[in-house]
Amino acid sequence: MNWIKTKNNTKINLNEIPTLKISELREEIISLNKRPLAFFGKDWGSLGTKLFVILADDECGDLYVSSVLFGQNEKEYDSLTQVMPSFHIFEREFYEQFGIKPLNHPWLKPVRKNQKDYKFFEMEGEEVHQVAVGPIHAGVIEPGHFRFMCNGETVYHLEIMLGYQNRGVEKLMVEHPSNALAESICGDSVIAHNLAYSKVMEILKDINVSKRAQLIRTLALEMERAAIHIGDLGAIAGDIAYLMGASVFGATRTLVINTMLEFSGSRFGRGLINVGGVNFDIDNEKIERAIKTFEKVEKDVERMVKTMLKNTSVMSRLEKTGTVNIEKAREIGLVGMAARACGLNLDSRFDFADECFKSLALPRKIFKGTGDVNSRFQLRYQETMESLSISKRILTMLKNPSKDELLAPCTNKVSANSFAISITEGWRGEVVHIALTDANSDLTRYKIKDPSFNNWYGLALAVRNNGVSDFPLCNKSFNLSYCGNDL
C-alpha cells in the first residue's frame, strides 16, 4: 500500500503511514494527479529527514497521506514542479527548511529567508523599466516587496518577495501551543486559524465538542467571512476612488464586528474559541439584536453593491482587470475564494464538511466566474449574503436553550505517535493545520498552511498585461495574507 486514505479532522498512527522511496512516491503523485494539501519535512534524527505528503481528492472528500525518508546523504531528488506546477511553492519551502534540493525546479527562490542579494528576473529592452515597491507600503498594511517589470504603463511581469513577516510560528507552536498564538498566526482569520488549531488539539486529546459549541463556532466563522468580505468590498471601492462605497461598506462592516464584540469581547472574535469548545454563550437578547443587525447589514450591502454595479465607470474598472483563467488557476493550484472566482469548484466547507456544517444541509451555490476583479467582487458579495443568512439561521437555532456543556473539560492526555489533520475553510480558503506527536505524546512538528501560501502566485499572474495603476485593485480583490504565508 502506497497511501493511507483518510478524512478531514482525523488522526492516524504515525507508524502506519507508508514510507516509500522518493522515486516511487513521485510516480505515485503524478499518476494520482490530485491537489497538494501539504508537503512538508520533519527532522527524523540520525536517520535523516522525513517528507510527508497529503493530497486532496475534493470530489470524494478523501485525503491521501504518504511519506519518504531521506537518508543523511540524500540531498536531492527530481522535482515534481516540472510536471505539476502547483507543487512549486511546497518544494521551495521544503528545500529552504531542510536543504534537500528538488532538481530541475524552475524557480528555486527562497520563501521566507532574508533575501538581500536575491536577483530578480529582469527584462531587457529600451522602454523597459522596473518599479520596486516595499517592503513598507503606502497604506497601513503588512510588509512585502513587489518588483514590476513594466513597459510604459503595462506590467509584463510581477515578482513578489515575501518573508519579512516570519515570526517562527511553527516552532513556537511546538514549544508552547496556545489558542492566543493560533489567533495571531493571521489576525484577519482569527476564527479560522483558531478553529483549525482547536480541532487538531481536540483530535489528539479525544475531546468531543458539544452541539451548541459547534454551532457557535460555525457562526463565528461565517461572521468573520461576512465582515472581511464587506471590508474588502469597501477597499475595492476605495481603490477605484468610489469613496461612497468605501464609506458605506466600512460603516456596515463595523456593525458585524461590533456584534462579534458583543459575543466574545473582541471585535475579531479573539478569546471566543478554546480547545474543547467555546468560552462564551449567546443569550436570547443578544440573538434578537444580532438578527436585527444582520437584516440591516444585508439591506445595506445589497443596496450599495447594486448601486455600484449599475455605474458604468465602476464596471469599466472591475471588468476584465486582473484575470486568471480557470486553466491557469488549476495549474498553479489556487484555492478558496480566489479559485472559486476563476470557476474552480473548491470549498472545503462542503468538500471536507465537518459534522456541524453537514447537519445544516446547506445547498451548494456554484459561482460561474471568469477570474477577473469583477468576479472576485461579485463572489464576495454572494458569499457575504450567504454567510449572513447562515448566521441568522444558526442564531435562530441557538434560541432553544440547551444543557450542552460549552467547554468540555480539557485533559492533558495526548495520543502518542499520531498525525492529526484539520482543514477549515476561512474566508480566504482552506486553512490546514497538522500536528505530529512522538512516543512520549509530545508535539514534535506543527505544520500550518494558510491559503495565501498557494495564492500569492495567482496575484503575480493576475497583474500581467494590466496597467501598473491597477495593481492596488488586483491586490485588494485577492487580499492575501503576508503573515499567513511567512508564518
Next chain:
Amino acid sequence: MFDTLKSRIYQGEQFIKDIKNAPMREQFRGLPKLCGSNCNNCTACLSVCPTGALKLNPLSIDMGKCTFCGACKNVCKTKAIDFSNFYKLGASTKEKLVVTEGTEGDEFLKTAIEVRKEIKRVFGKSLKLRQVSAGGCNGCEMELNACSNVNFDMGRFGIDFVASPRHADGLVITGPISKNMAYALEDCYKSTPDPKVVILCGACAISGGVFQDSCELNREFLDKYPVDLYIPGCPVHPLTFINAVLGLISG
C-alpha cells in the same frame, strides 16, 4: 446618481460625536480589575496566560504583555481577576502599564500619559504618522485602518496616516519586529525628519506578545531609540488608539 444619493441619505450620520466619552460595550475586555485579597495563590491563571503577563504576590497584570484573551479570568475560581470595559489604556512608559489591585480607570488616566512639552507645541494641531508593520498579524493594522473610517474619523483631530516617512512626524510600530523587518524599520525611522515621536501599538510591539520567545525576532531598535507612547491591546481598539494619541498631543 439618484441611487447614490439615496444610499447616502439612508446612511445618515455615522461618526462618533464625542470620541473621548464614547460608550463601549460591556463585554469589551479593557483595563483589568484585580482583587488581590480574593487570590488564593492557586496559580491556575499563570499556567493559562499565553504571554506571562500575570504575577502573583501581589497580583498584577502587565498590559504591555497582556493579550486580553480573558483566559485567566475564565480559570480563576475566586474571582480575583476581571476585566472592565475601560478602553483608554495608552501610557507614556512601560512601567505604567502594570496594573495592580485597586487600579481604577480615572486614576490610571491621570498619570498615564506624561510627555515632553515639545510634543504638544509642535504636534498639538497636526500629527502625521507613518505606520510600520514589523511582523504584525494584520489585527492591529485592520484596527488602525478602522481609525480612519467614517465611524471613528481620526482625521478630524488632525491625526492621519501618510504614505512616506518623509512626510511623517512619527512612527506607529505594530508587530514583534521580525529579523527580516529590522533593517527596513530602522531605515524608515532614519528617514523621518526630527522632531519625531515613536508609538508602539499592541502587545506584540510593546513586549513581543505571544511571539516573545521566538528566535526570529530582532528588537534592538527599541534599545536604540526612545519610545513616546505605549498602546496596549491585542489588537488595539480604535478608541484606545485615538484617545491615547490625543492624550499624547494635548500634553
